[in-house]
Amino acid sequence: MWHGRFKTDTAESVKKFTQSLDIDWRMYEADIEGSIAHVKMLGHTGILKPEEALKIESGLHEVLKEIQTGKFTPSESLEDVHMNIEARLTEIEPLGAKLHTGRSRNDQVATTTRIYLRKRLHSLTEDLKELMRVFLNAAERHKNIIIPGYTHMQQAQPVSMGHYWLSWFEAFMRDYSRLHFALDSLNECPLGAGALAGSTLPLDREMTSQLLGFDSPARNSLDTVASRDYMMDYHYFASMFMIHISRLCTDLITWNTQEFAFVILPDAFCTGSSMMPQKKNPDVLELSRGKTGQVIGNMIDLLINLKGLPMTYNRDLQEDKRGLWASLDTVESVMKIIAALIDEVEVDEKISRSGIDKGYSLATDIAEYLVMKGIPFRDAHTITGRLVGWCIENNIAFGDMSLEQWKEHIPDADEAMMKILSPEESVRRRNVYGATGFEQVKKQITEGHERLDALR
Ligand code: ARG
Numbered sequence: 001m002w003h004g005r006f007k008t009d010t011a012e013s014v015k016k017f018t019q020s021l022d023i024d025w026r027m028y029e030a031d032i033e034g035s036i037a038h039v040k041m042l043g044h045t046g047i048l049k050p051e052e053a054l055k056i057e058s059g060l061h062e063v064l065k066e067i068q069t070g071k072f073t074p075s076e077s078l079e080d081v082h083m084n085i086e087a088r089l090t091e092i093e094p095l096g097a098k099l100h101t102g103r104s105r106n107d108q109v110a111t112t113t114r115i116y117l118r119k120r121l122h123s124l125t126e127d128l129k130e131l132m133r134v135f136l137n138a139a140e141r142h143k144n145i146i147i148p149g150y151t152h153m154q155q156a157q158p159v160s161m162g163h164y165w166l167s168w169f170e171a172f173m174r175d176y177s178r179l180h181f182a183l184d185s186l187n188e189c190p191l192g193a194g195a196l197a198g199s200t201l202p203l204d205r206e207m208t209s210q211l212l213g214f215d216s217p218a219r220n221s222l223d224t225v226a227s228r229d230y231m232m233d234y235h236y237f238a239s240m241f242m243i244h245i246s247r248l249c250t251d252l253i254t255w256n257t258q259e260f261a262f263v264i265l266p267d268a269f270c271t272g273s274s275m276m277p278q279k280k281n282p283d284v285l286e287l288s289r290g291k292t293g294q295v296i297g298n299m300i301d302l303l304i305n306l307k308g309l310p311m312t313y314n315r316d317l318q319e320d321k322r323g324l325w326a327s328l329d330t331v332e333s334v335m336k337i338i339a340a341l342i343d344e345v346e347v348d349e350k351i352s353r354s355g356i357d358k359g360y361s362l363a364t365d366i367a368e369y370l371v372m373k374g375i376p377f378r379d380a381h382t383i384t385g386r387l388v389g390w391c392i393e394n395n396i397a398f399g400d401m402s403l404e405q406w407k408e409h410i411p412d413a414d415e416a417m418m419k420i421l422s423p424e425e426s427v428r429r430r431n432v433y434g435a436t437g438f439e440q441v442k443k444q445i446t447e448g449h450e451r452l453d454a455l456r
Contacts, residue, residue, distance in 0.1 A: 020318050021074055024081040026325065028074075030115035031081050032064045034108065035089075035099060037211035038191060042101055045204050052095050059093030060085075082108055102203050104195035106225040106313040113321065114186045114230065115212060120328050121183050121234065127332060128179060128241075129452060131339040132172050136448045138342050139165040143441050146423045147255075147262060147352040148361060155359040158423040161347050163436040164251075166444050171244045176455065178237035186230035189214035193221035196312040226312035228302060228320050235299035235324075238331050245334055246292040249285040252345070256282055262352035266344035269337075284341055288334045295330055298323030356423045360388045362398055365426050366410070366417070373412050383410055 010018075036057055043053025063085055066072035074084035082105050090096030143162030148155045189209035192199065198221045205217035218224035255263035265282055273279035301323045305316055363384050370380035387409040391398065398421055406413035420429065431437035434444075 015077055015079070018079065018315070019076045020080045020321075021076050021078070021084065023318075023321050023325070024109070024112075025074055025084075027112050027116040028067055028081055028085060029064065030119070031085055031108070031112040032060050033115055034111045034191065034212065035085070036060050037208045038103055039099055040211060041204050041207045042098075044207060045202055047101060047201050047203070048098055052098060055093055055095050056089070056099055059089045059096055060099075062092050063088050080105075080109075082112070102194065102199045102201040103191070104193075104225075106195050107190045107193040107221075109318075110190035110193070110225055111212070114190070114214075117231070117234065117324070117328075118183065118186055118213075120332075121179060121186075124328075124332060124335070125176070125179055125183075125455075127335045127339070128172060128176055129455060131335055131342075132169055132176070132448075132452055134339045134343050135165050135169045135172065136445055136452065138345065139163075139169070139441065139445050139448070142347050143445065144438060145347050145349045145352060146356065146427055147347065148356050148359065149436070155356070155361045157361050157364055157430075157436075158356050158426045159436040160427050160438060160441050161352070162441040162445065165342075166441065166448065168244065168248055169448055172241075173451065175237060175241045175244065178233075178240060180456070182230065182233035182237050185233045187215045188218040188224065189216070190218050190224040192217060193224045196222055196225055222312045226309075228306060228317065231302060231320060231324055232299070232306075235295075235302060235327065238327050239296045239299050241331060242292040242295040242334065245338060246289040248338075249282075249289040253282050253285050253289075260351075260355070262348045262355065264346040264348060266341065266346075269341045269344070284337055288338060291330050291334060295327050298327040353423060357397065357399060360391065360398060362421055362423070362426050363388055365420055365429070369417050369420060370410070370412055375412065 039048070039053050039056045039060070042048040043050045043057075048056075063072065066088070072088055074081070074088075078084045078087050086096060086099060089099060139162040141162075142165065143160055145161040146158050147161050147164065149157050149159035149164075189205070189212055191208045191212070192203045192205035209215075209217040252263055252265070254260055256265050265280070265285075267280070269282075269284045270280045271283045273281065302320055305319055309316055366387075367377065367380040367384045370383065371377050375383075390409065391401075403413065403415065403418055406417070419425065427436055428438055431439055434440065
């Protein structure tokens with residue numbers, strides 16, 4: 001629309017290729033918010049007459065209303081959200097032609113995107129807190145249920161199911177810190193940086209920064225139009241969060257199989273098969289795991305975009321939002337649906353217990369018992385390992401052995417040792433800080449609620 005130095009119009013194919021409206025239109029509210037702050041400042045500093053600024057401001061409110069009521073539809077031929085809003089503003093109020101004073105789309109898009117992202121991230125912090133609460137509640141529900149704990153997907157030691165849920169609570173707590181780091185890192189206001197070098201006009205950058213709720217104006221005009229670090233900080237949060245979700249999904253999918261069968265998924269979160277009537281498939285878990293690659297891909301996409309870009313703004317940067325939106329939408333939907341699912345997951349205590357009885361996952365408990373009798377741990381490990389070998393050969397479980405049989409293999413075995421040989425005792429006696437002992441789990445649940453309430 002602004003011809004200036006061009007002799008011909010931009011080719012239609014080029015307009016189509018370079019437009020970003022399909023991507024950035026969702027930021028219209030943030031863009032108008034930024035423009036209102038900018039024009040208030042232009043009026044305040046006397047760069048525009050106060051009454052001019054007021055007219056432009058009310059014109060902007062009018063555009064917002066038109067968008068919200070569906071009266072104004074943007075056009076791709078106007079390239080992006082910024083140009084569309086400015087053009088509509090100028091139709092309503094000719095003084096709109098003064099809005100872009102002391103501003104470039106480079107500092108404008110950097111500001112608009114931060115405002116929009118900040119809002120989305122704040123909403124994610126609430127969703128993430130809710131997810132963590134759901135895990136604490138699941139831990140409470142299942143704190144006395146014993147499941148086999150695995151390393152290398154081999155039965156290792158019995159653990160409390162509550163302890164298992166708490167392990168994800170810890171991971172999500174770290175994700176929460178990463179999310180806040182991303183919020184903190186977008187908290188400088190680019191407005192006033194102009195295209196790259198600032199402005200000859202006496203802009204009040206403190207004022208726009210304050211009006212828009214940023215901590216301060218960005219210190220360096222080149223950096224603030226060039227950098228997308230704050231998006232990367234979000235992407236890293238998102239990728240780690242999805243990796244946690246993905247691993248969680250694998251556990252639940254596995255434990256829900258007919259072979260493990262101790263996790264019961266809510267019917268409402270599973271789907272049937274079009275062919276096999278008996279099927280109840282864990283699709284929500286599989287899809288959440290399946291979406292993880294896209295979120296990681298979006299992070300890699302931006303990293304590759306940024307690598308090798310010269311200072312400062314380059315049009316490549318317009319591609320920064322596509323993956324960001326995709327990632328935000330995915331993370332938000334996964335966070336919500338996983339919270340709803342976990343809230344209804346149940347554990348079949350009998351099945352999870354019986355799985356342990358068949359194995360030898362109390363072997364460490366025996367070795368540690370012998371250690372307390374003065375036997376060096378390495379020797380205790382060998383003695384107990386030999387016994388396990390004998391048991392497997394003779395197809396006999398620990399629980400089936402009499403004290404006499406125990407003594408044949410372990411001369412130090414006694415009545416007291418027989419008493420600790422149950423999964424319940426095994427869990428109960430693991431009472432060091434952070435361990436799976438029932439008492440510890442109870443304490444961690446209480447502390448978890450306190451930590452959650454204390455989050456900013
Ligand atoms: N739509 C553009 C973006 O998202 C706005 C900035 C355009 N700036 C420019 N100098 N062409 O990056």
